[in-house]
Amino acid sequence: MRSLSIFGATGSIGESTFDLVMRQGGPAAFRTVALTGGRNVTRLAEMARALQAELAVTAHDDCLPALRAALQGSGVEVAAGAQAIVEAADRPADWVMSAIVGAAGLAPGMRALRHGRTLALANKESLVTAGPLLMATARAHGATILPVDSEHSAVFQALIGEDIACVERVIITASGGPFRDWTLEQVRNCTVAQAMAHPNWSMGQRISIDSASMFNKALELIETREFFGFAPEQIETVVHPQSIIHAMVGFCDGAVMAHLGPPDMRHAIGFALNWPGRGEVPVARLDLAQIAKLSFQAPDEQRFPALRLAREVMAAGGLSGAAFNAAKEIALDRFIDGSIGFLDMAAVVEETLAQISARNGLGNSPTALEEVLAMDHLARHTADDAVRARLEKR
Numbered sequence: 001m002r003s004l005s006i007f008g009a010t011g012s013i014g015e016s017t018f019d020l021v022m023r024q025g026g027p028a029a030f031r032t033v034a035l036t037g038g039r040n041v042t043r044l045a046e047m048a049r050a051l052q053a054e055l056a057v058t059a060h061d062d063c064l065p066a067l068r069a070a071l072q073g074s075g076v077e078v079a080a081g082a083q084a085i086v087e088a089a090d091r092p093a094d095w096v097m098s099a100i101v102g103a104a105g106l107a108p109g110m111r112a113l114r115h116g117r118t119l120a121l122a123n124k125e126s127l128v129t130a131g132p133l134l135m136a137t138a139r140a141h142g143a144t145i146l147p148v149d150s151e152h153s154a155v156f157q158a159l160i161g162e163d164i165a166c167v168e169r170v171i172i173t174a175s176g177g178p179f180r181d182w183t184l185e186q187v188r189n190c191t192v193a194q195a196m197a198h199p200n201w202s203m204g205q206r207i208s209i210d211s212a213s214m215f216n217k218a219l220e221l222i223e224t225r226e227f228f229g230f231a232p233e234q235i236e237t238v239v240h241p242q243s244i245i246h247a248m249v250g251f252c253d254g255a256v257m258a259h260l261g262p263p264d265m266r267h268a269i270g271f272a273l274n275w276p277g278r279g280e281v282p283v284a285r286l287d288l289a290q291i292a293k294l295s296f297q298a299p300d301e302q303r304f305p306a307l308r309l310a311r312e313v314m315a316a317g318g319l320s321g322a323a324f325n326a327a328k329e330i331a332l333d334r335f336i337d338g339s340i341g342f343l344d345m346a347a348v349v350e351e352t353l354a355q356i357s358a359r360n361g362l363g364n365s366p367t368a369l370e371e372v373l374a375m376d377h378l379a380r381h382t383a384d385d386a387v388r389a390r391l392e393k394r
């Protein structure tokens with residue numbers, strides 16, 4: 001029987017993973033080692049009972065009593081705190097889903113790789129903040145990373161059986177989000193609810209807003225570079241409003257292989273869960289005659305400066321991805337709590353990168369987790385200062 005753990009089980013990706021695992025037999029087909037969550041302990045406990053998990057961990061110490069009460073009599077062990085989540089990755093599991101949101105997902109994923117596990121990687125921040133370290137750790141410990149971001153799963157699938165040396169370019173698609181056709185002035189004054197209203201995908205709050213600002217696509221450009229090792233100039237993005245083609249790979253003979261599928265994350269999760277084979281996944285089947293039209297347009301870097309910043313990060317290398325992601329997380333927090341406007345997010349990230357580059361430098365490629373965490377810490381403080389400075393100017 002295969003064993004598995006799900007980190008970030010109570011989130012959007014975690015729920016879809018749980019759904020697929022239950023459909024494929026649940027506790028009769030899988031031994032569930034650990035499930036982790038944050039504040040939603042009621043759901044975490046339900047999932048742990050349904051999968052007969054060995055361990056359930058909440059990220060927050062103050063949530064432990066509620067989790068313990070919800071799992072009383074179930075035989076499921078409980079624990080709390082960031083360190084307990086990392087230690088949950090020490091428990092042997094064949095397949096590990098990394099679906100915590102943000103830089104908090106890095107440490108448990110790294111720990112799972114050190115044990116040589118197969119890591120289904122939804123947490124894109126891991127590759128953005130610590131790509132070279134993550135990939136080197138996987139190689140050193142014989143671990144496998146399977147990309148779960150839909151674009152990267154698509155590239156991965158288009159490359160099966162191909163010679164990577166023959167790849168000329170990779171094109172990842174972007175829906176354009178809810179503001180695709182908005183003017184700069186309209187975008188400037190948008191609300192959190194408007195930024196969360198993604199036209200095609202149903203996702204967690206943070207990634208939905210990142211999609212509206214194109215910070216999500218910016219993270220994905222860097223993720224593509226780090227995971228597949230393509231040069232930045234080989235990686236393109238194109239706006240494709242229907243979200244049917246997730247990515248394309250262009251080869252040296254001019255052929256382009258496209259991966260198509262409905263905008264449903266269970267597709268990419270199911271691929272990772274059934275890899276190296278394929279299994280039934282309950283997603284809608286494409287009806288191309290009904291879709292009728294697939295359209296494309298160039299991204300607008302003036303309205304969406306995140307894409308330009310991603311190119312700068314890829315050019316700078318070192319720890320710039322960790323600084324970029326941390327500054328973006330702070331800017332996103334401050335947009336969500338109403339302190340800054342939508343367009344201020346990119347300005348805060350740009351200022352943070354410029355200040356760190358001028359004062360401290362953006363560092364060398366990381367060789368240890370501590371280096372990444374130190375840059376993350378510095379960038380969060382610098383971004384906080386940048387937000388404060390903007391508020392004082394008002």
Ligand code: NDP
Binds near residue numbers: 204
């Ligand atoms: P959600 O916000 O829906 O869920 C995040 C999960 O992480 C929840 O289980 C949450 O717990 C938990 N969590 C939050 N903060 C912490 C923390 N500090 N420590 C430990 N656990 C924490 O996110 P998504 O599922 O949307 O995204 C997860 C990851 O997958 C992200 O990196 C995202 O970029 C990536 N991704 C998501 C896609 C999607 O369609 N949603 C598509 C492709 C990639 P709780 O809710 O209980 O508080």
